[in-house]
Each structure stands twice: as structure tokens, then as C-alpha cells.
Amino acid sequence: MSEKCFACGKTVYVTEQLKILNRVYHKRCFRCKVCNCVLNMKSYRALDGNPYCRAHYPNVSEHGAQMNYGGGQEEQVQEEVEEEINNEDLEL
Numbered sequence: 001m002s003e004k005c006f007a008c009g010k011t012v013y014v015t016e017q018l019k020i021l022n023r024v025y026h027k028r029c030f031r032c033k034v035c036n037c038v039l040n041m042k043s044y045r046a047l048d049g050n051p052y053c054r055a056h057y058p059n060v061s062e063h064g065a066q067m068n069y070g071g072g073q074e075e076q077v078q079e080e081v082e083e084e085i086n087n088e089d090l091e092l
């Protein structure tokens with residue numbers, strides 16, 4: 001009845017397992033997604049099933065805007081494509 005570590009995929013024995021978010025980790029493998037520092041039951045924050053340390057949890061109210069993943073760039077590309085299509089229609 002041994003389970004696999006969600007982070008490294010290797011077998012986790014009861015003595016070293018950490019059950020969090022319905023997943024099993026080695027205690028050593030439960031790390032912040034950003035800086036890889038080792039977390040524990042008390043120090044971690046979870047978002048979308050991923051563990052973060054307090055400093056890197058994306059929704060920390062102390063650091064208002066840390067959610068810049070380049071989403072705005074995709075919108076710009078779409079606008080450019082639409083403009084090109086419109087120009088072709090005018091030439092025809």
C-alpha cells in the first residue's frame with residue numbers, strides 16, 4: 001500500500017510522507033513552486049494545487065500585483081491578426 005510522491009514520482013514510505021491537498025509528497029519534496037524551499041504543513045500556502053512559500057504565494061495582499069504572466073501579450077497578438085484580415089478585405 002505504498003504511494004507515489006507527487007513531486008518526484010518515487011515511492012513514499014509512511015515515515016517520510018506528507019499528505020497535503022489529497023496528494024502525497026516526501027517531506028523533502030514538498031517545496032515552493034517558485035524558489036524550491038522546503039515547506040511543511042504550517043508554512044505552506046496552496047493555490048491551484050501547487051504549494052508556495054509565504055513569500056511567493058501569488059495572492060499575498062501585501063504585494064498587490066504579482067500576477068504578471070504575460071497574458072496581455074496574447075491579446076495584442078490577436079488584435080494584430082484581425083487588422084491584417086481587414087486590410088485584405090479592403091484590397092479585394
Ligand SMILES: [Zn+2]
Nearest residue numbers: 005008026029
Ligand atoms: Zn518525492
Ligand SMILES: [Zn+2]
Nearest residue numbers: 032035053056
Ligand atoms: Zn518560495
